[in-house]
Amino acid sequence: MNSALTRRIAHLDMDAFYASCELLRYPQLKGLPVVIGGGRRKEDDLLGKLQQAYPDGEWTEDTFTERLDRIPVDFFPRIEGYTGRGVITTATYAARQFGIGSAMGLMKAAKLCPQAILLPVDFERYRYFSRTFKSIITDIAPVMQDRGVDEVYIDFTDVPGGQREGGRVLARLIQKSIFEATGLTCSVGVAPNKLIAKMASEFNKPNGISVVHEADLQTLIWPLACRKINGVGPKADEKLKGFGIHTIGDLAARELHWLIENFGKSYGAWLHEAAWGRDDRPVETESEPVSMSRETTFERDLHAVRDREELGAVFTRLCQQVAADLQRKGYEGKTIGIKLRYDNFQAVTRDQTLTEYTADAKHIRQIAGQCLKRVDLSRRIRLLGVRVGSLVKAGTAPAPVASYSEASANPPPQVNDHGQTELLFPLD
Ligand SMILES: [Mg+2]
Structure with missing residues (x-):
């Protein structure tokens, strides 16, 4: 550089990415309120109606998909009367005018704008x-x-x-x-x-x-709400507001040591840097991932004993997700780590380096579980993450060093204990 x-x-x-992808094939819906969400639905319903409306047309499977732009607007399903627990993934700008937004329940959206057209998601x-x-x-x-x-x-x-x-x-x-x-x-x-x-x-x-x-x-950043900072979630925002800190400018006006006192060493320091517009993270290209991780913030803070079952299930799922990410992208790693954030925003990490590389969910879960035993579990937890690092392309890993197996039938794992120290926020 x-x-x-x-x-x-x-x-x-x-x-409005998903909605815009839909409007490419249904240009007749441009300018109309459209929401994407709910379960999968086949195009066939619409095309069946189209076929009925134009019985003289030549209908082969090919013409079906080519004529999506001819489906009259009236044929599209409306959101009116929707019942169920579906959630909106994307809304067109026309739908947003009615107060509809991403992650809103479809039932609520149906009340705000019953005439909105509802299309199923098509991730492919x-x-x-x-x-x-x-x-x-x-x-x-x-x-x-x-x-x-x-x-x-x-x-x-x-x-x-x-x-x-x-x-x-x-x-x-x-x-x-x-x-x-x-x-x-x-x-x-x-x-x-x-x-x-x-x-x-x-x-x-x-x-x-x-x-x-x-x-x-x-002039441009300080007037914005703190929530606009990527890494300030609803809970942190609520806590900031409790101190009368509403804008990024309010945040910048606080002393570093005050932020650390109230938000923990790493998060407090990160908040300070963010408010002053400082961020040295490089743009990391996909081709050379150092690690892969999955993490989740709980809706309510969980306790290791009282919420043992729920926490265990989430933990297993995170391990499975990381393993799936590794396998899909063709990597394996040998450093397995966990990250926890407590209810006071303090974060801890622990990791362990294996002698062999893995992308196996059960193996990752087993090692991550050992890491979890090395942290304080008496406090409530608001975030849990699992990380696999020291990655190599799958199948290219060198064989484990021979001296390990020779030295002892049961070699000790290499432990890197980072203690309750620095973390990079946010981990994106
Ligand atoms: Mg977008």
Whole structure:
């Protein structure tokens, strides 16, 4: 990296991604309130109706899928009268006007906007568009970090155009290239780091570009609610509000030692850095993962003894998810670790390094379970995470060092005890 250049990091977020993917095949729904959610449903219902409406048409399986854009709007199911526990994954901007948003129950949405059209999720289709837009980006700017199906970080620093107008020129090129290839729009924030770029991509949605410089911290970032910081969840936000801290500016005004006293050493220090717009995390490309992890924040804080069963089930599931991630991406690792955050926001990690590599859920669960025994379990827990590190491509792992098996029939595990020390927040 050329150190003479200012660091420019972009966060790119696709606009109403699932809904926009649906509108590509049902352009007749553009401008209408549409929500995506609920269970899977076959296209057949709609196509059956279409066939009835145009009995003279030539209906083969191919023409079925080619004529989705001809299905009259009236044929689409409305959300009115919905009963059930389905949740919205995405709503079009027209639906958002009625106060409908992601993660809202479909029943509540039905009350707010009964005429909204309800479409089932089709993850396969969204993953296809996800791969497509990401490959367009890496053709232009190779240092890209996946942040899920519809968002990425991109390092603009050394890319041609990445410094012009603070990154606006390159952002515009990427936006245009994605739109031309897919018909989908996105919003981009370009800033000195990931933390601010993530906030900035929301400033001009949809189809917007926002450029933020270090000098804009006070005017553009400090007026925002603390919750806008990626890593400040609802519980931390509630606690901050209890201290009268509502905006990022309020947070920046607090002393570092005060934040540490009230939010723990690592989280308190991280809050301070975040409020001052400081974030050195690199944009990590997918091709070289150092570790893979899964973590979950509980709806209510759990206790190791009283909520033993629930905690155990979550723990096993996290291990299975990490194992599945490793296997899907073709990696194995030999450092197994856990992370806990207590009700007072203090975080602890423990890990253990094996002599062999693994991607096996049961093996990971067994070692992670041993790590769990080495932490204080008398306190309530708000977050639990499992991590597998020291990764290698599956099948490329060198054989375990021979001296281990020769030295002893039962070699001691290599233990790296990090104690109650630093953690990087947030772990994304
Ligand atoms: Mg999005």
